[in-house]
Amino acid sequence: MMAARFLRRSLPALRQTRCYAEAAAAGGPQMSFTFASPTTVFFKEASVKQVDVPTLTGAFGILPAHVPTLQVLRPGVVTIFSDDGSAAKYFVSSGSVTVNADSSVQLLAEEAVPLDQLDIAAARANLEKAQSEMAGVSDEALKAEVQISIDANEAIVKALE
Amino acid sequence: MFARTSALVFAPQCGGQVRNMATLKDITIRLKSIKNIQKITKSMKMVAAAKYARAERQLKPARVYGNGALALYEKAEITAPEDKAAKHVIIGVSSDRGLCGAIHSNVAKAIKAQIAELTGSGKEVMVVNVGDKLRGILHRTHGKHIMLNCKEMGRKPPTFSDASIIATELLNSGYEFDQGSIIFNRFRSVISYRTEKKPLFSNETVANSEGMGIYDDIDADVLRNYQEFALVNILFFGMKESTTSEQSARMTAMDSASKNASEMIDKLTLTFNRTRQAVITKELIEIISGAAAL
Numbered sequence: 001m002m003a004a005r006f007l008r009r010s011l012p013a014l015r016q017t018r019c020y021a022e023a024a025a026a027g028g029p030q031m032s033f034t035f036a037s038p039t040t041v042f043f044k045e046a047s048v049k050q051v052d053v054p055t056l057t058g059a060f061g062i063l064p065a066h067v068p069t070l071q072v073l074r075p076g077v078v079t080i081f082s083d084d085g086s087a088a089k090y091f092v093s094s095g096s097v098t099v100n101a102d103s104s105v106q107l108l109a110e111e112a113v114p115l116d117q118l119d120i121a122a123a124r125a126n127l128e129k130a131q132s133e134m135a136g137v138s139d140e141a142l143k144a145e146v147q148i149s150i151d152a153n154e155a156i157v158k159a160l161e
Numbered sequence: 162m163f164a165r166t167s168a169l170v171f172a173p174q175c176g177g178q179v180r181n182m183a184t185l186k187d188i189t190i191r192l193k194s195i196k197n198i199q200k201i202t203k204s205m206k207m208v209a210a211a212k213y214a215r216a217e218r219q220l221k222p223a224r225v226y227g228n229g230a231l232a233l234y235e236k237a238e239i240t241a242p243e244d245k246a247a248k249h250v251i252i253g254v255s256s257d258r259g260l261c262g263a264i265h266s267n268v269a270k271a272i273k274a275q276i277a278e279l280t281g282s283g284k285e286v287m288v289v290n291v292g293d294k295l296r297g298i299l300h301r302t303h304g305k306h307i308m309l310n311c312k313e314m315g316r317k318p319p320t321f322s323d324a325s326i327i328a329t330e331l332l333n334s335g336y337e338f339d340q341g342s343i344i345f346n347r348f349r350s351v352i353s354y355r356t357e358k359k360p361l362f363s364n365e366t367v368a369n370s371e372g373m374g375i376y377d378d379i380d381a382d383v384l385r386n387y388q389e390f391a392l393v394n395i396l397f398f399g400m401k402e403s404t405t406s407e408q409s410a411r412m413t414a415m416d417s418a419s420k421n422a423s424e425m426i427d428k429l430t431l432t433f434n435r436t437r438q439a440v441i442t443k444e445l446i447e448i449i450s451g452a453a454a455l
Contacts, residue, residue, distance in 0.1 A: 036226040038321040038397055044225050056383065069377035070233065072386040096390045098229075100236045101375055106229035108394060110321065 031064040032104040035080070035090075037112045042090065043080070051105060052079040053097050054155075064103050071097045073109065075155040089115040091159055093152060120160040127153035185440065188433045192426065199422035205260065206415035213351075213408035216318060220348060220405045227398025230391050231359065237372030239362055241340040248285050250308070250331070250341035250361070251275055253299075254399045255292035256315030261411035264346055264403075265294040267356040271344045272299065275358075276306055287336055291327060291400065308336060319404060324397035332389060339363050345399035346406035352413060354406035359395060364388050 033051060035043040051062045054076025073095040080088045095109035130149040137143050183191075233239075253272045255265045272288060272295070279286045287308040290296045296310045311327055341361035346354045364385055367373060379387075 034225065034229045034232075036222060036229055038226055038394075039219070039222055041222040041225045056386075067377045068375050070379050070383065070387050072383055072390070094390075096387050098233045100232065102236065104232065104236070106232050108226060108229050108390070110390075 030103065031062070031066075032102075033080070033107070034105065035078070035107040035109070035112070037095075037109045040112070042112065045104075046082075048080055048082045049085075050081040051107065052077075052081075053107065054078070054092075055097065062097075062099055062105055066099050066103070066105075068101045069099050073097060073107075075152040077115065077155075077159045078107065078109075078112070089159075091115055091118055091156060115159060118156055118160060120157060123153050123156040123160065127157055183432075183436070185433070185436055188429060188436060192429050192433060195422055195425050195429065199419055199426065202415045202418040202422060206412055206419060209408050209412040209415060212318075213405065213412055216401070216405040216408050217348075219318060220401050223398060223401040227394060227401070230394035230398065233391070234360070234362065234367075237370065237376070239367055239370040239372055241360070241362060241366050247283075248287075248336070248338045248340075249279050250287050250289065250336065250338040252289045252331075252341065252343040252361075252396065252399070253291065253295045254343065254345035254396075254403045255290075255295045256404070256407055257293040257312060258315045258407075258411075259294060260414060261407050262414045264354075264407050264410050265292070265298060267346065268344055269295055269298040271356050271358065273303065275342065275344070276303055287338070289327070289331055291396075308334060314400075315404070315407065319397070319400040321393070321397050324400055325393045328389065328393040328396055332392070337363070340366065343395060343399050345403045346410075347402045348405040348409065351409050354410065359399070361392065361395065362388075 030047045031049075031051075032045045033043050033048045034045055035041075035051075049063070052059060053062065053071070054074050055071040056074050057071065059076065073092055075093050076091070078090045078092050080090075082088070090109075090112045091114075092109035093111040095107070095112075097108075098106045100106075127150065130146055130153055134143070134146050134150065137146055251272055253268050255268045259265070276286050276288070286306055288299065288303065288306045289309040289311075290299065290307060291311045292314045293310070293312050296307065300307060309327075309330055314323075338361075340363060342358045343361060344356065344358050347357045348354050362370075364381075367388065368379075368381070368384060373379075
């Protein structure tokens with residue numbers, strides 16, 4: 001019964017051979033990948049092979065039929081491997097990623113830029129400034145802000161090196 | 162006091178002038194004022210058209226972003242438990258500026274209807290007004306439900322940081338809502354928009370919902386961060402849709418105002434010419450018949 005279902009799903013062009021292993025490639029769930037920031041859309045319901053995301057609990061890669069999950073992003077690099085094998089890298093500041101049961105992935109970043117638009121010298125300068133500021137700050141809220149700046153700049157420098 | 166008061170001021174019956182519906186002077190004044198108003202409404206329409214073009218351009222990515230943010234709630238089919246939800250929050254998104262048709266009144270009507278429905282079933286409701294016009298409409302009758310008011314909306318296009326400021330205020334206000342909704346005008350086309358409601362869920366509702374069971378282990382911290390971010394995203398989406406609807410409505414309203422004004426100008430010009438001819442004719446007749454004119 002299962003085989004018949006797979007057979008029906010496979011394109012009519014295929015020979016009527018019973019081949020369970022093929023079914024996953026032919027009719028399996030495609031990842032519908034949406035990657036956007038409030039001002040720009042990078043991918044809209046696109047079909048990609050794999051997405052690597054940096055989250056608060058660590059970096060992980062998402063493939064089609066990944067287990068559904070919700071995660072919050074950390075400043076870092078998102079790598080998208082599209083179907084033709086090319087990889088696109090973006091730096092994201094923060095945001096969330098949702099993987100749903102139907103293999104759709106929504107990656108919403110508060111700010112995201114392609115890596116080549118970042119300048120490593122400026123990032124290093126900002127990092128040093130933030131680190132020196134950290135020493136002089138005592139207020140909790142300000143401390144958190146400076147820490148955020150340090151984290152983000154460190155991630156940018158690491159990404160560009 | 163003045164010597165003149167004792168003198169008889171001859172109030173002329175002036176039958177000729179008074180007999181007309183309005184004197185030439187009145188018509189001239191009216192004509193000038195309506196022409197000025199037409200200039201203003203025309204220029205407002207141009208400004209609104211420019212702002213609308215920009216707002217629509219920014220709406221495209223914002224829509225993808227907003228739909229992405231709402232995707233989880235739709236796909237996991239999260240619904241609020243009917244009986245438990247006792248504290249409700251309504252976020253009404255509008256702006257400070259008027260002359261845009263029924264934009265503000267539509268949102269206010271929807272808010273009032275929802276307040277009536279919820280208080281009818283015994284739930285507690287608080288309202289967040291994004292936009293001063295909403296405050297103006299609601300504060301007299303529903304003042305005790307208003308929790309937060311946001312001003313300075315509508316002057317510049319809304320940004321993500323505006324949405325995050327509002328969300329931060331709402332979360333810091335200490336009002337632990339079980340469920341919420343955001344009411345805004347969704348943009349459909351240049352001539353049409355629709356007032357819509359999108360739901361907001363509390364952390365408990367999401368955590369306990371059935372559909373969430375399939376999602377891989379999510380700890381409370383991650384869920385809280387995710388929810389806060391989603392709140393800002395939904396707010397941002399609502400604000401973007403709202404500005405686009407508002408600018409298109411203002412464009413339409415100012416356009417019809419200019420058209421009405423030009424109709425009035427045409428009518429008044431005709432009346433003016435008729436009156437002018439009538440006055441000339443009357444003076445001629447008086448002169449010819451030798452009657453004493455003033």
